Amino acid sequence: MPHDLKHGEAPEVSGADLHWRALEGLYASAPINHKFKSRLEIVGEGLSRITFLVEPDSFHAAGAAHGTIYFKMLDDAAFYAANTLVTDRFLLTTSFNLHFSKPIKGGRVVAEGRWVSGRRRVLVAESRLVDEEGEEVGRGTGTFMRSRIALSGLPGYAGARGD
Secondary structure, three states: OOOOOOOOOOOOOOHHHHHHHHHHHHHHHOHHHHHOEEEEEEEEOOEEEEEEEEOHHHEOOOOOEOHHHHHHHHHHHHHHHHHOOOOOEEEEEEEEEEEEOOOOOOEEEEEEEEEEEOOOOEEEEEEEEEOOOOOEEEEEEEEEEEEEEEHHHOHHHHHHHOO
């Protein structure tokens, strides 16, 4: 326990930490994410990690994850990495490029997102997917722009902040 804290006191929480926890709450509150076994973790400014359990209900006819699952995982990771830098507005994906390198046959997949550039109107972020064996199975790059939607007006975000 740090020496400057009195017994029973919680450590000081920064504005960035509050924003990051609120983004995690926003992810958890989105109805689409109730369809997947997944969890977002903001690991630092411009960095996100989403752990997904890819199950057979998301497979195509040949027995591997459909491309829509790749897009979902990659877009979400890049989006949340970029939104760590924007504290007032919800971002919108304006374009996204995907690269598939290996079929996902199921199991735990980690999507790692990283902000690349831009802070004002348009932000660029990239992401990659890593399977249970530690191999990269996909990669993507997206551009995101500020919307007119205030983050503070979204229940999943505001509720996680205690607003």
